[in-house]
């Protein structure tokens with residue numbers, strides 16, 4: 001399957017001309033052969049000193065199939081144990097960035113891609129993506145999710161020049177990674193609802209074409225859950241396609257808005273470890289656990305709106321003490337305050353929010369019911385309970401309160417601070 005990036009880069013009904021940097025995306029059995037060909041006598045031939053970045057797991061999964069490619073690159077194998085996209089790992093990669101390196105090949109899953117795109121962007125050189133698992137939607141995005149001095153930060157970075165997703169590699173990845181990819185996509189229900197609500201309340205930029213693309217990604221996964229769970233190659237290819245579409249949606253807007261709402265903000269919070277210790281879980285696993293928490297809360301809110309018991313008031317700023325206790329204790333309150341100044345909710349008036357409640361209700365009703373979401377997740381073996389990612393139950397309430405502060409972006413979870421129900 002080839003995804004023609006040109007299909008998405010054209011003048012759009014939203015008034016923008018969307019920009020796509022990826023030249024070509026190949027998702028099929030034998031994609032590695034195509035990469036070899038590009039390197040031997042195609043568009044990648046001009047790069048004479050490529051650095052291949054992988055980790056101990058992705059190396060093991062690809063060393064045979066990609067033997068020729070390993071032979072022609074300088075290779076950096078990072079220890080997969082405890083590997084994070086943080087300043088420590090960046091330093092290791094930078095030590096390998098000799099002057100003549102002119103191309104980065106990312107061979108791995110999300111973390112390897114975040115590191116590669118970040119470093120490639122710093123050094124102003126292109127990078128090529130070889131996803132080894134359908135585990136997250138970061139392969140084609142232009143932002144790198146990094147943890148910097150303990151704070152989760154989203155950096156502008158490079159999109160890959162090419163993506164070569166070989167089904168013979170990613171369909172063989174552990175089922176846990178594939179389930180995490182499904183989870184990352186199911187989280188988009190919340191992300192799209194939050195985006196729509198922000199466009200209504202704050203007139204935030206919104207593009208229906210991008211929304212359609214993200215919706216297509218959700219539908220592709222939803223329609224193939226059983227087959228994905230069975231590990232059918234065709235279905236795994238569709239999951240990879242959905243993840244790539246989601247990444248392209250982010251490229252089209254130039255930020256993560258279409259793919260990241262309150263559920264991802266909560267994951268950012270957990271990654272900062274201010275209400276919890278280190279969670280031994282994959283990104284997607286945290287996304288599905290957060291998606292369930294946020295969905296439950298949104299449905300509760302919908303019921304209150306329907307019953308007429310949802311009251312709108314001014315933002316009360318009642319989280320000062322908790323912020324001090326959590327972010328303050330970790331010494332990152334300053335960075336958080338910077339992110340949240342001026343307060344986003346100052347731009348939402350009581351009248352506007354009151355007037356928008358019926359529309360917000362419609363948007364929440366459009367989300368899957370909690371039981372349906374649980375059912376979708378269980379088919380593939382996604383994690384849906386916070387205790388399965390190691391989060392203590394007492395951290396749930398704090399997570400709901402603090403998650404919105406990790407990102408200066410309006411979500412319904414943030415609007416809760418103006419609502420009593």
Ligand SMILES: [Zn+2]
Nearest residue numbers: 012014207209
């Ligand atoms: Zn558009």
Ligand SMILES: [Zn+2]
Nearest residue numbers: 136137184287
């Ligand atoms: Zn994600």
